[in-house]
Amino acid sequence: MRHLRVLAIVSVVGCGSDVDLTGTYRVDVAVKARPCGTDQPDGTAPAFVKLTKAELFGTEFFSYDGCSDEAGQDCSSINGLFGGFFEPIDDGWLGFSSYASNSGLNCSLGITSTTAVLQGSSLVIDGSTYGELVELTEDKCTPQEAEKRGEDMPCTEHERIDATRL
Numbered sequence: 001m002r003h004l005r006v007l008a009i010v011s012v013v014g015c016g017s018d019v020d021l022t023g024t025y026r027v028d029v030a031v032k033a034r035p036c037g038t039d040q041p042d043g044t045a046p047a048f049v050k051l052t053k054a055e056l057f058g059t060e061f062f063s064y065d066g067c068s069d070e071a072g073q074d075c076s077s078i079n080g081l082f083g084g085f086f087e088p089i090d091d092g093w094l095g096f097s098s099y100a101s102n103s104g105l106n107c108s109l110g111i112t113s114t115t116a117v118l119q120g121s122s123l124v125i126d127g128s129t130y131g132e133l134v135e136l137t138e139d140k141c142t143p144q145e146a147e148k149r150g151e152d153m154p155c156t157e158h159e160r161i162d163a164t165r166l
Helices: 143-152
Strands: 004-006 023-031 048-056 059-067 075-077 087-088 090-104 106-119 122-135 155-166
Touching: 048 122, 048 155, 090 143, 106 143, 122 143
Parallel strands: none
Antiparallel strands: 004 090, 023 048, 023 155, 048 059, 059 075, 087 090, 090 106, 106 122, 122 155
């Protein structure tokens, strides 16, 4: 059985910010690493990213697409709904998801945390995935267990995009 949990903050009182990420940005630098710790230039990164404000069950969030053109017309989703930014943070937004999948006693746990921080016209999208395969019974193989372990699990993937708002 596979479980997925996306944390969407419905009401945030007194924290975060009202940063509007909407717009198209030129990708200046893109790096990735699998596993973490060895960031290398990402030759598959899009030339531009486009962030769009949307709403899900009354909660605003930002989704983002990779684009090949400056006008933001030739774009495709980078991470779909689960790659969105749902929680306001200082100078930007946070996207977070956790998962658990089991087969017998083999339990795959993971979390993904990605931030989009905007300062002036400079946008930094920075995300990491942490995960591990552990021996747990089905009832203990849950997204909550993945969240509890958090960044104590090995970092399996890191990506960062530095971009400039057009």
